Amino acid sequence: MPTQRFWEHKALDxxxxxxxxALCDGCGRCCLLKLEDIDTDKLFYTNVVCEYHDNRHCCCTQYSDRSLLVPDCIKVTPEVARTQTWLPDSCAYRLLAEGKPLFDWHPLLSGDPDSVHDAGISIRDRVISEEFVHSDELPEHLVHWFD
Ligand code: SF4
Ligand code: SF4
Incomplete structure (x- = not known):
């Protein structure tokens, strides 16, 4: 078991x-397919999720092989957390990289792995697999997930 509140006194590195x-809250938001506006570089999230995402349990079914199977699946590192804005604002890695505290629904604080789902943060039961959506149809699946 990680030491209690280790994230408050340990740097990401x-x-x-x-x-x-343990820092990953299990929201699954990073597994959503995104569209980019080529003029502004702005990213837009869809409600379409990677084919390897298990919607019922809200987790990756190929976690150890994910980078091999999905070249676009970027392993989150301290450097990624510091520099990549495609990580959602709620992502624990991004929050800590920006010097912000975790939200109280984070399982490390609540002690309950379901709190991320109960708080309406996760994508569980709110997405469709990319297996069922043609890439041309992605614009029809744009969704505003985050505030
Ligand atoms: S967005 Fe961050 S906290 Fe959520 S599943 Fe991805 S890596 Fe984990
Ligand atoms: S391979 Fe796994 S971790 Fe990567 S985007 Fe797909 S479901 Fe998410």
Whole structure:
């Protein structure tokens, strides 16, 4: 078990693997397909999710092989957390990289892995797999997820 509230006194770069993995709140938002406006570089989220996402359990079914199977699946590292704005505002890695606290629905604070779902943050039961959506239809699936 990671030390209690380790994220409050450890830098992202100093976390061990167990601590790093525990930081993921399991929202699944990073697995959504996104569209980019080529004029502004702005990203827009859809309600379409990677084919390897298990919607029922809200997790990746190929976590250890994800980078091999999905070249666009970028492993989150401290550097990614500091620089990549495609990570949603609610992402624990991004929050800590920006010097912000975790939300109280984060399972590390609530002690309940379901709190991210109960708070309406996760994509569980709110998405459709990319297996069922042609890429030309993606613009029809744009969704405003975050505030
Ligand atoms: S957005 Fe961040 S916290 Fe949510 S599943 Fe992805 S890596 Fe984990
Ligand atoms: S491979 Fe897994 S972690 Fe990567 S985008 Fe797909 S479901 Fe998410």
């Amino acid at each position: 100093d976390m061990n693997e167990e601590e790093w993995e």
